[in-house]
Amino acid sequence: MLKKILQLTLVLMLTTTVVLAQESLKNRNDIRILPQTGEYAIGFSAVPILNWVGNTFNGNQNNVFIGENKFVSNLGQNVVFGKYMLEENVAIRAHLRVGIMNDKRLNYVIDDTKNSPDSLVIDKGLFNNQIYIIGAGYEFRRGQTRLQGIYGGDIFFMLARNTASYEYGNVHGMLNQAPTTTTVFFNNGGGLSSPQGMRPVSEEDGSIYGIGLRPFAGVEYFFAPRMSIGGEFGWNISYNKRTEGLMVEEYFAPDQGENGRVIQKETPIAGSRTWFLDTDNFNGALFLMFYF
Numbered sequence: 001m002l003k004k005i006l007q008l009t010l011v012l013m014l015t016t017t018v019v020l021a022q023e024s025l026k027n028r029n030d031i032r033i034l035p036q037t038g039e040y041a042i043g044f045s046a047v048p049i050l051n052w053v054g055n056t057f058n059g060n061q062n063n064v065f066i067g068e069n070k071f072v073s074n075l076g077q078n079v080v081f082g083k084y085m086l087e088e089n090v091a092i093r094a095h096l097r098v099g100i101m102n103d104k105r106l107n108y109v110i111d112d113t114k115n116s117p118d119s120l121v122i123d124k125g126l127f128n129n130q131i132y133i134i135g136a137g138y139e140f141r142r143g144q145t146r147l148q149g150i151y152g153g154d155i156f157f158m159l160a161r162n163t164a165s166y167e168y169g170n171v172h173g174m175l176n177q178a179p180t181t182t183t184v185f186f187n188n189g190g191g192l193s194s195p196q197g198m199r200p201v202s203e204e205d206g207s208i209y210g211i212g213l214r215p216f217a218g219v220e221y222f223f224a225p226r227m228s229i230g231g232e233f234g235w236n237i238s239y240n241k242r243t244e245g246l247m248v249e250e251y252f253a254p255d256q257g258e259n260g261r262v263i264q265k266e267t268p269i270a271g272s273r274t275w276f277l278d279t280d281n282f283n284g285a286l287f288l289m290f291y292f
Contacts, residue, residue: 025145031225033146034088035291039226041083041091043289079133081287089142093154095135103127107182107191112170121169123182123191131160137214150232151217158210158240164203172252172262198251201264206245206271212238214280226291236280245269 025033035041079097086092104126111119137154170179178195185191218232247267254260 027225033222033225034148035085035091035226037085037087039085039291041085041289041291043081043083043287045287079135083139083289083291085291089140091139091141093135093137093139093152095133095137095154095156097131097133099129099131101127101129103129105185105191107185107193109169109180109182109191109193112176112179123169123185123193124167125182125185126165126167128161128163130162131158133158135212137216141220146222148220148222148228149217150220150230152215154212154214154216154234156210156212156214156238158208158212160208160210162205164200166200166202168199172250174252174254174260177252177254198249198265201248201250203247204245204269206243206269208240208242210238210240212236212276220289228289228291229286230289231286234280236276236278238276240272240274240276242272244271 027033079095082094082096083091084094104124107123107125108120109123110117111121133156135154135156137152139150139152142149142151166182168179168181170176170181172179178197180193181196181199182191182193183196214234214236216232216234218230220228220230222228245268247269249265249267250262251265252260253263256263
């Protein structure tokens with residue numbers, strides 16, 4: 001009889017524990033807190049919000065006390081992060097970045113054909129930077145409370161390319177073989193210039209192709225229904241290859257023809273290969289996730 005009573009008591013305790021655990025995953029409005037099968041999620045870095053909160057209370061404009069890197073470090077940052085819940089404890093992950101920047105820089109320089117510091121011409125620098133990242137992964141979850149453990153792996157592919165071209169207000173000539181030329185377009189307070197016998201016409205750094213594998217583990221805490229804050233550590237295994245680039249420069253050759261002529265010189269830029277193996281974010285990056 002005592003044995004049956006103990007068994008019944010144990011069953012009731014286990015049942016109560018399960019019920020309480022289930023109830024703890026609902027809010028006061030009886031809404032489930034954890035994500036369900038078939039739901040989507042989108043995430044982003046929590047650092048800007050934490051910085052804003054810190055700046056609000058202490059007036060400090062530099063509260064970057066938590067690292068910003070959430071993804072494979074040498075494949076780039078600013079990646080859009082999303083999930084799809086295959087099951088309540090299994091999700092597929094997706095990462096995407098499409099970054100294109102076209103930058104036109106202008107700089108005034110002295111007109112070499114005029115004898116006046118007030119006579120100016122314009123140099124133009126056209127810069128194009130592109131980066132594309134796509135990634136996919138598999139995520140497993142553990143835990144029956146608001147605090148969930150996550151682990152799995154991601155694979156990434158990257159393509160990046162940087163080019164530049166230049167147009168100058170002062171031209172080469174027999175009487176001006178070193179025209180005043182912009183040497184630095186990106187300078188605080190304006191560009192820098194000086195006489196240049198040889199100057200760049202275009203630059204192509206070569207395309208960068210990258211592939212990365214990232215095993216990860218972390219935690220995610222649901223502070224409200226379908227809303228969580230979390231962090232994860234990853235082990236970054238990646239390979240990058242940069243193809244050969246090309247630098248085109250011009251100079252004036254007075255011995256070419258009767259009046260000389262402008263010569264363009266092409267110089268190849270060697271490519272490179274890089275293997276990378278390291279933990280990618282021991283600086284403790286945080287992220288926010290929203291499920292719907």
